[in-house]
Amino acid sequence: MTSRSTEIDVLFVNWRDASHPEGGGSERYVHRIAEGLAAGGLRVRLFCAAHDRAPAEERVNGVAVVHRGGRLTVYARALLHVAWHRPAIVVDVQNGLPFGSTLVARGPVVNVVHHVHREQWPIVFGRAGGAVGWWLESVLAPRLYRRSRYVTVSGATATELTALGVAADRITVVPNGVEPAPAVRVVPDEQPRLVVLGRLVPHKRVEHAIEVVARLQDRWPGLRLAVIGEGWWQDELRSCVERLGVGDLVEFHGFLDEQAKHEELARAWVHLCPSVKEGWGLVVTEAGAHRVPTVGYRSAGGLRESVVDGRTGVLVDDLDEMVEAVEQLLTDGAARRLMGEAAARHAAGYSWAASVRGFARALARAAEGSAPVAVLQHLDLLAAPRLDGAVGVHGGLEAEDRGDGETGPATQGQHDGDEGLHGATLFRGGRRRSATVEPDVVIHNTAPTPTPSATA
Template sequence: MKVLHLGFEDPRMPGAGGGSVRTHETNRRLAASGFTITVLTTRYPGWRERVQDSVHYVPIGFGQGNNRLTRLLGYVIRLPFEVRKRRASADLVVEDFFAPFSSMAAPLWAQRPTLAVVQWLHARDKARQYKLPLHWVERFGVRSHRRAIAVSQGISDRLTALNPGIHVDVIGNGVDPKAWTPEPTLGQDILCLGRLEFTGKGLDLLLQAWGRCCRKIDGKLLIAGTGPDEAILRAAIEDAGLSDSVSLLGWLSGDAKFQALSAARLVVCPSRQETFGLVAIEALATGTPVIAFDIPCLREIVPEGTGWLVDAFDVDALARALEDRYSHPGLADVGAQGRAFAAGYNWDRLAALQGAAFRAAVAGPALTQSRPVTGGSGSPTPHVVT
């Protein structure tokens, strides 16, 4: 099967999010099994067309894509023309949803069987931020699709609310096998890892909570990642008088990322919204318990016994959880349960499920009901609509 994947974000772009990780980890496995896959992404400084792990990446747009606005505009303007050039040789067009309005309604102009991969569905929040009706664009785009893959049940529920006739396969993200390489340790510091988006990722709430509990905790708060709000974050740390107890580690990937996750005493995920929670499941895989706000998607990733959920956006509750759980006597046992749970999120198996969804999208409209599945280890994995 030949797949034209509208992937938006290149995994090699500095600061790229978990969506690009899923795109590559899934596509490279499908390519190894015989799929031919071309991914159209935005341009960014240092971009180049390439074949990586048998997946063809083609950055599109204008110029070097030096900032978010030029990357977005270049991609949006060029995408229909680039698809038109390539669609004759494609069996399937796959549209990744992306910020700020999710979908460009690809089924209406791709003129090929089309499938949505939905890792992002937050246009209403962006509409409030930018004072633009972006959520109406999202609604229109969702209603143009007949089939979709969602990375969580929470995203699936929102898709079907917008488009009751859509068929959704719920296929979560996987965990890099390297996450199991470091030996779990009971570290001293608390780690927050991810894209540096000050409000979306809840870094403002985390700093408020940390300011209320840091004097009762022996370790420091480590924040790893890069992103558009790094300068805002640095200023907020200084303004709050937290420079001595908060350290920024920069971008971590591969072995360095998993070593940092394993070496942390706790991993905190203070996001206001998530589409899956890749950092949380990676932390569990390294044997480190997670503290997160009780929101959809993270609720699926941090079940009871693997970490702790606190009332959404409650700064006092987050501060109490960080203080209380830091000295929890059973942290090692909680970490072991998290590792067992994370074992169900296997990239090979999830890629096979996505390949089956691709073939079903090309074959025709035969649809059946949903059923839960479990991984080969017996650990829970996402519910999958088959």
Template sequence: MSRRIAVAYDCLYPFTTGGGERQYRAFAREIAARGHDVEYLTTLQWEGEAPSDEAFTVHAIAPRLRLYDAAGVRRSSAALVFAWRLFLALRRRRRAYDAVIVSALPVLNVFAARAALWGSRTKLIADYLEVWRRRQWVEYAGRATGSIAWGLQRLAIALTPIATCHSQLSARRLRDEGLRGTLLISPGLIEAQESAEAEPAAPAQPPYALYAGRHIADKQVETLPAAVAIARRQITDLHLVILGAGSTTPEVERAITAADGRDWCDLRGFVDQSDLEQLMAHATVLVNPSRREGYGLVVVEAAAHGTPVVLVDGEGNASTELIDDGVNGFIAASTRDTDLGDAIVRAVDGGEALRESTRDWYDKAVRTRTIARTIDAILECIDARMGARAPHHRRQRADNT
């Protein structure tokens, strides 16, 4: 039986880039591939007609919005506009969908969808990319706004009938913050078909450590030059390539100067996907010093090329769940230059043996930690709630707690 399912998120890859954008587009594609009718509800991000080259239908339910402020913090006004437009769109068609999958980032989306669908038989699934403690909200948005955001998150979680998340960290926090509904913990977010195209490659000479992502406070990119300077005491020809940009880019530039790294640091900004793939394939190690991640897709993307990853331990960093220490990378105890530098040295010294074990890790992960299996669990839950047998091919379901 074919279902009609909506996926709601205020961004759409490739018009905006990031882990969430890629994840929800992949959700829509995977559900459509099972023969279901999928609509993607988002903001206007393109010129001219809506994209029509996907297996799903794209609807701009809100105008073009500036989602982030200069510091990389999501703008409350933009979140309110999208939530209101989502409410109106779902209210008009509250019985047109069998299910709605809504991103809980921003959390106002959950309230909008819950209110619009109240009293209908449409099933609501809220996907939690991350779940933050109060302290994290306050650090991110200030005491007043952060406390309000935390309170709204708790209320949204309490109102969520079916929640999905992508790490044990998020699962624990959802329960701690008051979730009483069904919780689906996905096995992973790998797009197996696209990732299978990646091939292992030899690291470049001279070797380089790579960072790829936004430059915001939580990513702690400015810690990298000092850490690589420490690593260069043992690996004298090691370079650092930093991709991306953002509000902390000036701090990164100052850190490069402080580490006397102008000759061995390459600050390139954003690059296109083909260049990113090449840089990731030939990096000796990919380093992500972020203190918070909801999943950590970059670990998988690097592993597809056999490139090991160095992460930093932290209470909000779920990506460390993807690292088998010494198998596909290392976890530094902190962003102190000595801790992070030592982990980078270990990854470089791992050489070909570490690259082989990293690729082996990926070959296993691509069979078990896929978006396809995550969608299996979501569709099975929808079918069970609607009292019908699942029409899609069943693989191994995600953990259901």
């Protein structure tokens, strides 16, 4: 790691990795994309903050992972790493604070934004600190990346980025994939059970899930809430539980490995996602894979796409509506099961392989004419349409890749992925917001439907 020649084809800089105690869905997205690029023959490295769960350097599924610096010093260390190693392409993952890789990178920089943090800054840092953070994100960052391409996971975030001055033709939407859910040994509990999964931090608003239990406990004596995750806000949440008198109804499971996590999801009747903001909401599709519908806030942004409102879950506007929606789902078991089945079909329509192809296309476009020929060749191979028609790329119109170089109307896609979903549910009248911006490229991440020509 001492040579100043280009030894890295794609360098991801991110403040955390998936093994970090505060890692979540956005970190998993970065890992899966990086691993997919590495599997395609590219030399991929991830630079992120150090923590006590990982060595200083390791290789994870073909990706070299380097841990240096802390929560804030990782930014300066990352810039030094970029300047010294001169990667062919830098993927700058902006979790609110920009790394500013454009200041030192010799090649193209692609900026990944999962969601805009406007609402989160004051929650975490107060009014003054939040104002500074929002200025960094909304004013400084768009200037730093004014010549860069952007990748985001939802049309909702793309719309917010254009409001900050990012041109729509520089934004590519590549949603999360979904890994096949592992086999589980459990079935939904006999007694009503809710689950909330995520980092225990203020903007996830787990307090709202606890409040739901407190308000429904008298009408549903057997009701329980499983809280999965860890974070620095946990003591406040435990205080909330005691204050509301639901200590025997709320279970704090902390961090769970993948198998245990999926076991808990499979036991639930309803998944709650009360976050202030979600770029996509990976846990929505993870829960859906176990036929568990989601109730979340419409204002969270990305949930308007990961949840098909009224079909795979319910989007609400405030806590009162969340309580009402949960009670309706608990009461009407038939509607809940239909919604869960629709959620499973919807989740099955997303794959990481399709996401990697879409991301490779975004990188290839950003690096055209500047990256080494070998890197562009690898990206072109990774981005090539598959005969299975698993992913379509288009310039603002709904289309799907038929594998023959042509495109046609999409039958199932990211924004209108309710094809075949059962309409006879309790929440047929749920509202859905149409996109207000058409980014330059949208990846319709849909899993392939086996055909005689696509299966061996």
